[in-house]
Amino acid sequence: MRANSSDLENTSLQKSEATSGTRIRNFLIAMVAIALSVTLFLGLNTENGVASLEAQAKESTPLPVALSSNKPTLMEFYANWCTSCQAMAQDLGELKQQYADSVNFVMLNVDNSKWLPEILNYRVDGIPHFVFLGEEGQVIAQTIGEQPKTILKANLDALVASLPLPYTQGGGEVSAFEAPVSAQTTSQDDPRSHGAQVKQ
Numbered sequence: 001m002r003a004n005s006s007d008l009e010n011t012s013l014q015k016s017e018a019t020s021g022t023r024i025r026n027f028l029i030a031m032v033a034i035a036l037s038v039t040l041f042l043g044l045n046t047e048n049g050v051a052s053l054e055a056q057a058k059e060s061t062p063l064p065v066a067l068s069s070n071k072p073t074l075m076e077f078y079a080n081w082c083t084s085c086q087a088m089a090q091d092l093g094e095l096k097q098q099y100a101d102s103v104n105f106v107m108l109n110v111d112n113s114k115w116l117p118e119i120l121n122y123r124v125d126g127i128p129h130f131v132f133l134g135e136e137g138q139v140i141a142q143t144i145g146e147q148p149k150t151i152l153k154a155n156l157d158a159l160v161a162s163l164p165l166p167y168t169q170g171g172g173e174v175s176a177f178e179a180p181v182s183a184q185t186t187s188q189d190d191p192r193s194h195g196a197q198v199k200q
Contacts, residue, residue, distance in 0.1 A: 050080045052089040056096065057107040063118070066104035066133075072140075072159045073104040073133040077124045079111050082175040084146040085128045091149035095156060102160045110177055119179045127175050132159050141168040 057078075066073045076092070078085040096105045108115040110127060118124075122131050122142065130147070132140040132155060140159065147167075155165045 050086060052093060053078060053080055053085060053107075056089065056093055056105075057109065059096075060107040061104040063106050063108070066106045067137040069104055070135050071102065071104050072135055073106055073131075073137070074156065074159070075106040075108065075118075075122075075131040075133060077108050077110050077115075077119065077122070077127050077129040077131075077177075079109060079127055079175070079177070081111075082127050084175055088128060088146055091152070095149065095152055098153075099156050099160070103156060110179075113180070116179065124179065125177060127177050132165060134159075134162070141165045143168055 061069075061073070063075070066075075076085075080086075092105075099105075108118055110119060110124060122129065122139075126144050128144070128146065130143045130152075132142070134140050141155075143155070151167045155167055158165045
């Protein structure tokens, strides 16, 4: 009988160890699954922001068309890597649909060297950078950083009504940006050119 009692204790101990091992394994599997789900969710949200920015940029009004349309314009300097730009993409997309008939929406990617003259002209040093232009292409105001949808909407309402924009002083979250200025962008009027451009 004693041997049977010892065998029962060993069997019970083995079952207990197996149950504990199974619980630990199941717990680890659950933790890995949760971590993968969070990573996947965050990754998809970032990709959706980039995809939304790219789609909106393709649908935006070309700058020359906007400047000659006799409609007010909201020009946005952005980049696909800009997390603040991605965060605003959905709200801006909704506003673009709402104001499509009354406002031109122009998107200029700061990573495209084609827009360097505009980047320098509007002194873009952080993105998103918004420039509000009147019907004749004149600058009304500029704002920098992530903006709540309600603030952008109030500014667009004022822009359409030709009223002063109510929110131009504040700034939200910004992604730093520095314009790639090269020697080729030196103008003839630059005193550092030492007369190299002077014609006789």
